[in-house]
Amino acid sequence: MPQKDDYAARDDDSLVRAAKQGDMAAFEELVARHRDKLYARAFSMVRNEEEAIDLSQEAWVKAWQKLGQFKGGSSFLTWMTRIVINLCLDHLRKQKHPVSLSIEQLDEETGGVERQMPIVTIDPTEGLTQEELRRRIDDAMGKLTHAHRTVLVLHEFEGLEYKEIAKRMGCSIGTVMSRLFYARRRLAALLADLQQERQQ
Numbered sequence: 001m002p003q004k005d006d007y008a009a010r011d012d013d014s015l016v017r018a019a020k021q022g023d024m025a026a027f028e029e030l031v032a033r034h035r036d037k038l039y040a041r042a043f044s045m046v047r048n049e050e051e052a053i054d055l056s057q058e059a060w061v062k063a064w065q066k067l068g069q070f071k072g073g074s075s076f077l078t079w080m081t082r083i084v085i086n087l088c089l090d091h092l093r094k095q096k097h098p099v100s101l102s103i104e105q106l107d108e109e110t111g112g113v114e115r116q117m118p119i120v121t122i123d124p125t126e127g128l129t130q131e132e133l134r135r136r137i138d139d140a141m142g143k144l145t146h147a148h149r150t151v152l153v154l155h156e157f158e159g160l161e162y163k164e165i166a167k168r169m170g171c172s173i174g175t176v177m178s179r180l181f182y183a184r185r186r187l188a189a190l191l192a193d194l195q196q197e198r199q200q
Helices: 004-009 012-020 024-046 049-069 076-095 103-110 130-142 146-157 162-169 173-199
Strands: none
Touching (some): 076 146
């Protein structure tokens, strides 16, 4: 039986092969290695710590059950990230309680005033440490609606095409583009507000 240290020295592909043979310790090493990144991805989408923990744990259970389907066309982490994103999207769809249309949503769907807004020229990230910047972006992301946050995460962080995002979110490509446009503007404005607060 390999020692724990042996697992830490192995790459993901080797651990996946062992895990496919039923080696639970190899799978546990994969969990230990990637759990924080996957929790962070879940949290960036659902903005709730407990839900993010539940969803990322559910993703690991699903991964163990479906490990045989992982063909290695992409990295193990990319495959895991897709599982987490799909679980989060399902979760957000189920959560969809009826909401009264806010001005923000009306603007977003109709193109509204947001398109006439001047582009924010202030550099909101100037002079920030990596950690401060991450916290700022996190705060600003938390103020976006689920729809805007999701489209931003899928496009900016996951690099998905509009068509793929539209399919996953169950909406038109036009809606994806409109949401992305709105979300970027909103994020820039929020970051600029945070920058101004910091200077006062």
